[in-house]
Amino acid sequence: MTLAEPDPRVVRAWHALRGVVDPELGLDVLDLGLVYGVAIDDAGRMRVTMTLTTPGCPVSESLADEAETALAWALGPSTPVAVEVVWDPPWTPERISDTAARRLGYRPRRR
Amino acid sequence: MTDLQAAAPTAAPAGIAPGSAPPPRLPLTFIAGAGFGFVAFGIAVVAVRETVVKIPDAPTVLASAHLCMLGFLVTALLGALHQFVPVVCARPVRSVRAGWVTAALWLPAVVVLPVGFASGHPAVVSAAGLSAFGALCLAAWNLSGPLSVPARGTSVTGLRWAVTLLVATALFGVVYAFDRTGNWFVLLPTRVLAHAHLGLIGAVGLAYVAVAEKLSPMFLLTHRPGRSPTGWAVRAIPAGVGLLVPGLLFRISGLARLGAAAVAVGLACHLWSLARTIRARRRRLELLHAFVLASAAFLLTAAVVAAIAGFAPVDPLWRVRLVAAEIAALAAWLGLAVIGHAHKIVPFMTYSQLRAKGCHHGPAGRPLLFSDLYNRTAARATCVGATAGFAALTIGLITATSGLVGASGMLLVITGITATANLATGPARAAHLAGRQHDFG
Numbered sequence: 001m002t003l004a005e006p007d008p009r010v011v012r013a014w015h016a017l018r019g020v021v022d023p024e025l026g027l028d029v030l031d032l033g034l035v036y037g038v039a040i041d042d043a044g045r046m047r048v049t050m051t052l053t054t055p056g057c058p059v060s061e062s063l064a065d066e067a068e069t070a071l072a073w074a075l076g077p078s079t080p081v082a083v084e085v086v087w088d089p090p091w092t093p094e095r096i097s098d099t100a101a102r103r104l105g106y107r108p109r110r111r
Numbered sequence: 112m113t114d115l116q117a118a119a120p121t122a123a124p125a126g127i128a129p130g131s132a133p134p135p136r137l138p139l140t141f142i143a144g145a146g147f148g149f150v151a152f153g154i155a156v157v158a159v160r161e162t163v164v165k166i167p168d169a170p171t172v173l174a175s176a177h178l179c180m181l182g183f184l185v186t187a188l189l190g191a192l193h194q195f196v197p198v199v200c201a202r203p204v205r206s207v208r209a210g211w212v213t214a215a216l217w218l219p220a221v222v223v224l225p226v227g228f229a230s231g232h233p234a235v236v237s238a239a240g241l242s243a244f245g246a247l248c249l250a251a252w253n254l255s256g257p258l259s260v261p262a263r264g265t266s267v268t269g270l271r272w273a274v275t276l277l278v279a280t281a282l283f284g285v286v287y288a289f290d291r292t293g294n295w296f297v298l299l300p301t302r303v304l305a306h307a308h309l310g311l312i313g314a315v316g317l318a319y320v321a322v323a324e325k326l327s328p329m330f331l332l333t334h335r336p337g338r339s340p341t342g343w344a345v346r347a348i349p350a351g352v353g354l355l356v357p358g359l360l361f362r363i364s365g366l367a368r369l370g371a372a373a374v375a376v377g378l379a380c381h382l383w384s385l386a387r388t389i390r391a392r393r394r395r396l397e398l399l400h401a402f403v404l405a406s407a408a409f410l411l412t413a414a415v416v417a418a419i420a421g422f423a424p425v426d427p428l429w430r431v432r433l434v435a436a437e438i439a440a441l442a443a444w445l446g447l448a449v450i451g452h453a454h455k456i457v458p459f460m461t462y463s464q465l466r467a468k469g470c471h472h473g474p475a476g477r478p479l480l481f482s483d484l485y486n487r488t489a490a491r492a493t494c495v496g497a498t499a500g501f502a503a504l505t506i507g508l509i510t511a512t513s514g515l516v517g518a519s520g521m522l523l524v525i526t527g528i529t530a531t532a533n534l535a536t537g538p539a540r541a542a543h544l545a546g547r548q549h550d551f552g
């Protein structure tokens with residue numbers, strides 16, 4: 001495998017996260033810019049770091065669980081999964097993709 | 112390490128403690144109770160339509176007012192606080208069992224107490240008042256666990272004050288209830304108003320201001336630069352209520368007016384914050400905001416009516432009508448906010464339950480969304496009906512038109528039944544449709 005070819009498990013993980021939808025907004029966590037990193041760590045675990053739109057978000061206790069379930073289903077038992085919710089850097093609306101912003105009815109505001 | 116994305120987070124997780132919220136059935140029990148309380152209030156309004164325009168402080172009218180305040184608004188508030196406070200403070204309530212005891216003490220009391228008023232049985236009023244007071248003290252103790260977390264911002268500061276003032280309101284109520292048999296003091300109309308303003312603005316109103324500060328930016332994806340005016344609101348409102356209430360109790364008009372001015376500043380800060388949030392939004396306004404904007408219009412109405420009643424040289428008869436309308440407009444402010452937010456938080460809580468039962472898809476086959484868990488046409492009708500009902504009530508009280516008051520009660524009954532049935536049956540409907548699609552798909 002070369003640097004230009006990502007690990008297929010990482011690609012599967014990204015595809016799996018595409019199916020994790022914020023139930024309030026109806027948009028997936030990738031389009032919302034909630035996923036900060038997808039990587040396989042030295043112990044062979046799929047480590048996903050993600051955030052939420054705000055601390056104290058009502059879905060805080062379910063969205064990370066849903067991501068973990070989707071990843072576990074996509075990767076199978078051979079690849080353990082760890083989803084970590086982080087608050088730094090904080091999420092801002094600028095992280096929303098252009099497509100998602102249009103669906104929300106707003107053009108993204110770029111700094 | 113193979114990494115597809117360069118962005119690397121720099122900090123450890125913070126802020127959210129998994130499992131902070133109590134089981135959804137606890138807050139949902141209160142919110143279902145609030146739905147019944149709202150319907151009962153509408154029925155009571157129809158029943159007292161003739162009396163309320165002639166004798167606004169008649170026992171049957173007091174019974175109706177308590178159905179609104181206790182049966183509807185405070186019951187909904189207790190449900191919301193048991194869900195919201197642990198999540199936003201990242202610490203669970205002290206005891207879920209105590210939450211259930213609160214519900215067991217509270218829900219029967221808010222039915223029995225108005226019945227005691229209406230039927231003229233002071234002992235029943237006292238007993239139910241004590242039960243309700245015990246429930247609120249227990250709720251305050253339970254919520255003090257999460258609310259005692261250090262430095263959690265404007266919302267938590269507001270909620271601490273709101274819970275404190277809720278207990279103070281209940282204490283007033285117990286004293287007033289026992290005064291009906293003990294005759295310790297004359298229950299002047301201004302003293303009744305002191306109680307009403309303490310409960311409506313100091314407890315429920317302040318709690319709404321504090322919760323809205325957290326929820327409004329979240330629902331609209333608003334990131335506002337600078338400090339929020341709500342920081343002033345959560346300080347000015349309790350300070351103002353602290354002056355207004357003794358001013359009304361002891362008929363010190365200067366103190367009451369100073370308190371009213373501070374309350375007005377606090378509520379203006381809340382509206383300013385709401386306007387800033389809406390202006391900086393990153394998504395379309397939706398049904399919730401129709402409720403919120405109608406609610407804000409009633410707050411402005413209440414302020415204008417209160418200013419006329421308090422400062423203008425009006426006939427005493429007109430002053431009584433204006434004050435009654437002000438109380439109705441304050442109830443409308445909070446009632447519409449409660450109903451609107453119920454269409455957000457009830458689907459959120461039932462969503463978790465549906466997911467746990469394996470229902471992951473909505474009626475259209477796409478992932479299950481909160482908006483799949485209620486009928487949107489019925490929700491829009493609820494918004495129109497509740498707004499029209501409260502408007503008719505407010506206008507009916509100002510103009511002393513019993514027909515309009517009766518019509519408002521009918522509208523509130525229909526609205527309450529629609530909203531409660533819509534939110535109660537939505538999850539089952541979504542699960543049924545999803546199951547049927549699964550069967551055929």
